[in-house]
Amino acid sequence: MADFVYAETDPAELAEYREQVETWMNENMPRRDPVNPWHPTQDDDERSTRNRELQRRLSDGGYAAVCYPKEYGGQSLTIAHQRIIDDVSMDFDMPILFSVPTLSICGPTILECGTEEQKQRYIPAWIRGDELWVQFMSEPSGGSDMAGALTRADRDGDEFIINGSKIWSTFAQRSDYALMLARTNWEVPKHRGLTMFIVPIHHPGIEIHPIQMVDGTEEFCQEYFNDVIIPAENVVGEVDDGWTVASRLLFHERASVGNASPYTQGRHRSRSADGLNDLAAFARNYGGNVGRQRQRLGETETLSRVEVLLSDRVVKGIESGYFPAPAGSLVRLFHGLSRADRTTVAMELHGDRALVWNQGEDTGSYGVEYVQRQQTCIGGGTTEMARNIISERILGMPREPAADRDLPFNQVPRSG
Amino acid sequence: MVPVRVDLSGDQEFFQETARRFIETEVPVSVVREWHDLPDGCPQSWWQAAAELGWTSLMVPESLGGGSISGRPIVDLAIVADEMGRGVVPGPFMPTNVVADTLGRSGNSDQQSLLEGVMAGEVILAWAFCEPGGDWTPSHVAATAAPSNGGYVLTGTKTAVEAGAQAHHLLVTARTPDGLAQFLLPTDIAGLTVTPQESLDLGRRFAEVRFDGVAVGSESLVGAPGAAAEADVERQRQVMVLLQCADNAGSAAKVLEFTVEYAFDRYSFGRPLASYQALKHRFADMKLWSEASQAAVDGAADALAAGQDEARMVSVAKSYVGDRSVDLMQDCVQIHGGIGVTYEHDLHLYLRRATVNRGLFGTPADHRDALSELVGY
Numbered sequence: 001m002a003d004f005v006y007a008e009t010d011p012a013e014l015a016e017y018r019e020q021v022e023t024w025m026n027e028n029m030p031r032r033d034p035v036n037p038w039h040p041t042q043d044d045d046e047r048s049t050r051n052r053e054l055q056r057r058l059s060d061g062g063y064a065a066v067c068y069p070k071e072y073g074g075q076s077l078t079i080a081h082q083r084i085i086d087d088v089s090m091d092f093d094m095p096i097l098f099s100v101p102t103l104s105i106c107g108p109t110i111l112e113c114g115t116e117e118q119k120q121r122y123i124p125a126w127i128r129g130d131e132l133w134v135q136f137m138s139e140p141s142g143g144s145d146m147a148g149a150l151t152r153a154d155r156d157g158d159e160f161i162i163n164g165s166k167i168w169s170t171f172a173q174r175s176d177y178a179l180m181l182a183r184t185n186w187e188v189p190k191h192r193g194l195t196m197f198i199v200p201i202h203h204p205g206i207e208i209h210p211i212q213m214v215d216g217t218e219e220f221c222q223e224y225f226n227d228v229i230i231p232a233e234n235v236v237g238e239v240d241d242g243w244t245v246a247s248r249l250l251f252h253e254r255a256s257v258g259n260a261s262p263y264t265q266g267r268h269r270s271r272s273a274d275g276l277n278d279l280a281a282f283a284r285n286y287g288g289n290v291g292r293q294r295q296r297l298g299e300t301e302t303l304s305r306v307e308v309l310l311s312d313r314v315v316k317g318i319e320s321g322y323f324p325a326p327a328g329s330l331v332r333l334f335h336g337l338s339r340a341d342r343t344t345v346a347m348e349l350h351g352d353r354a355l356v357w358n359q360g361e362d363t364g365s366y367g368v369e370y371v372q373r374q375q376t377c378i379g380g381g382t383t384e385m386a387r388n389i390i391s392e393r394i395l396g397m398p399r400e401p402a403a404d405r406d407l408p409f410n411q412v413p414r415s416g
Numbered sequence: 417m418v419p420v421r422v423d424l425s426g427d428q429e430f431f432q433e434t435a436r437r438f439i440e441t442e443v444p445v446s447v448v449r450e451w452h453d454l455p456d457g458c459p460q461s462w463w464q465a466a467a468e469l470g471w472t473s474l475m476v477p478e479s480l481g482g483g484s485i486s487g488r489p490i491v492d493l494a495i496v497a498d499e500m501g502r503g504v505v506p507g508p509f510m511p512t513n514v515v516a517d518t519l520g521r522s523g524n525s526d527q528q529s530l531l532e533g534v535m536a537g538e539v540i541l542a543w544a545f546c547e548p549g550g551d552w553t554p555s556h557v558a559a560t561a562a563p564s565n566g567g568y569v570l571t572g573t574k575t576a577v578e579a580g581a582q583a584h585h586l587l588v589t590a591r592t593p594d595g596l597a598q599f600l601l602p603t604d605i606a607g608l609t610v611t612p613q614e615s616l617d618l619g620r621r622f623a624e625v626r627f628d629g630v631a632v633g634s635e636s637l638v639g640a641p642g643a644a645a646e647a648d649v650e651r652q653r654q655v656m657v658l659l660q661c662a663d664n665a666g667s668a669a670k671v672l673e674f675t676v677e678y679a680f681d682r683y684s685f686g687r688p689l690a691s692y693q694a695l696k697h698r699f700a701d702m703k704l705w706s707e708a709s710q711a712a713v714d715g716a717a718d719a720l721a722a723g724q725d726e727a728r729m730v731s732v733a734k735s736y737v738g739d740r741s742v743d744l745m746q747d748c749v750q751i752h753g754g755i756g757v758t759y760e761h762d763l764h765l766y767l768r769r770a771t772v773n774r775g776l777f778g779t780p781a782d783h784r785d786a787l788s789e790l791v792g793y
Binding site for chain 2: 276277279280281283284293294295297298299301302303305306309310312313314316317320322323330333334384386387388390391392394395397398400
């Protein structure tokens with residue numbers, strides 16, 4: 001299947017577009033409060049309602065997910081237009097919740113692999129902010145080996161009956177639909193017995209349990225399926241050919257994490273990444289080893305800047321054919337490593353204040369972020385998987401041997 | 417053919433391909449090794465051939481007979497530096513271009529008249545800046561230019577002056593009562609001693625330059641002492657660091673390429689090195705460093721071309737590329753095993769050059785210090 005097509009864009013037209021976007025944002029979107037920004041860990045209900053409302057506003061203005069085709073409610077514009085919206089939107093509250101995975105991962109997967117009815121039915125609903133989607137991909141038995149899914153979907157006439165469990169879905173409890181990979185054939189090797197389904201989340205037989213993370217948030221969920229009945233029209237692609245669909249989904253996930261997707265929408269500054277001036281001011285005033293603090297700040301500034309430049313290089317390089325599409329994994333790997341490093345630096349620059357703090361102070365959150373820092377190297381495909389992809393699909397090195405490759409799935413050894 | 421930047425125009429691509437082909441045919445590594453024995457590092461006839469390709473005219477203004485490929489000279493110049501790094505090619509490329517850039521901008525008409533010879537590859541220029549124990553910042557410059565009889569008398573010692581012994585003219589940075597000043601001197605002037613130095617880099621040539629009361633007229637000044645000269649010095653440092661980084665990004669990419677090939681060809685325990693995940697993951701990291709290094713170089717070149725945020729982006733490039741390029745090469749030595757630490761293997765030629773680039777004009781740590789100030793420390 002084709003990778004993204006990046007159309008040529010006219011600089012003068014883009015400059016005009018930027019002006020339009022700026023004017024519209026100023027008049028229609030709430031400006032982000034830099035001192036007390038609306039924080040995504042706030043109350044779930046408020047977060048969901050607020051995101052839907054913001055997405056609706058964007059959509060009414062014609063600035064929502066502009067790279068989607070007009071026939072499905074988009075604007076048929078280019079990634080350059082979307083990036084302009086992203087740049088301008090840094091100073092505004094944006095419906096970030098819709099960006100990943102709904103619009104940038106589930107969306108293009110349906111756009112490429114869905115039926116015409118599915119596209120008509122679902123795409124306009126995301127763009128308008130009516131329906132939020134999640135991914136039911138990872139399972140408790142393993143995250144990286146997605147094709148080893150154990151959740152089963154047994155056919156019964158025009159329906160499938162689902163049993164099993166999925167995990168690490170983001171914000172499932174407030175979402176509407178999920179893309180789910182389940183096993184429909186156990187007699188064939190693992191990649192050939194999977195099917196992709198569209199699953200309504202608030203549906204008989206589905207139980208959702210939030211997972212409390214190190215920082216106390218409950219953004220991720222685990223779901224349990226107990227004889228959940230799904231109509232056959234909810235199959236995406238062909239029955240038993242779900243891996244083809246999943247491969248596209250993974251491609252879009254990498255593009256999304258690597259900031260190379262035309263379908264991501266809006267961007268918020270992250271505190272440890274962009275608050276370098278604040279960090280510098282804190283460190284200077286609070287004290288500590290000056291030479292070391294300077295080095296750490298300089299290193300952080302280096303990584304932040306190079307990450308943007310690398311992302312730009314990879315996007316342009318995929319566009320010009322210099323890089324193969326899996327090059328998005330370069331950005332994914334850089335992002336994971338540099339973000340982890342920046343989180344460490346943010347803690348270090350807060351000295352003992354990130355470890356022991358007075359009641360009412362916020363400095364402890366840097367310590368908590370540090371404890372949770374590997375999250376950016378795990379979620380969205382681990383950095384180890386990114387390294388596999390870079391070495392195998394960019395450098396062309398031999399693939400890892402897989403003991404389960406040609407074995408019928410019901411004969412594959414599995415843990416416990 | 418592999419481009420260095422991913423956004424080259426058709427003309428730039430032709431320019432880059434020509435440079436690469438010229439280096440591959442005229443100066444393959446076997447020739448580079450032969451040139452190590454030449455006192456001047458490369459034959460003058462070759463330098464003239466390189467000049468014919470435009471390698472010394474890019475930074476010279478069109479009004480003085482120069483001109484770039486893309487209208488962004490610094491970007492075109494970085495393309496050549498990338499290619500020279502790939503080929504570990506010697507030659508007074510960096511200092512000649514850095515000084516030519518300043519003469520084109522701030523030189524008087526006599527000084528600018530030298531540029532014709534520079535563009536023909538007949539005149540070599542060098543920049544005498546760093547002093548023993550100095551930190552490559554303008555504040556370390558202790559050499560003095562004392563006003564005397566309407567001119568100046570220069571006293572001091574400069575070290576690691578690239579192409580110092582090959583240059584026909586030296587740009588000297590020294591301190592006057594009015595602040596920093598720069599002078600352009602012929603290298604045969606009385607009181608000036610140029611002594612060739614040894615270098616870790618076997619290809620390029622460096623020298624110590626001593627001024628024992630060198631008397632010069634005020635017509636030797638390049639631009640005005642004080643703020644104008646300081647701005648020129650800053651620009652020279654930035655262009656030099658960009659070229660070093662481009663050189664290292666080019667050589668790191670080349671080293672990675674032949675080490676990847678080696679990993680496919682070399683078998684142990686019955687399978688190629690390239691099939692071991694422990695090594696594949698290291699290669700993935702190295703590929704990341706290599707591509708990110710090129711991105712950092714391009715970012716710095718773009719910033720210099722636009723005259724926007726260039727101090728920051730140049731320091732970002734040195735901070736990143738300076739370290740990652742040599743880390744990458746050391747890892748490639750490790751993957752080669754014993755052969756990687758022999759004189760016979762080419763790896764050390766690249767590592768030597770990259771290590772010199774890493775250290776001169778500020779280490780990565782120096783540039784991180786500079787960045788910390790830019791983020792408000």
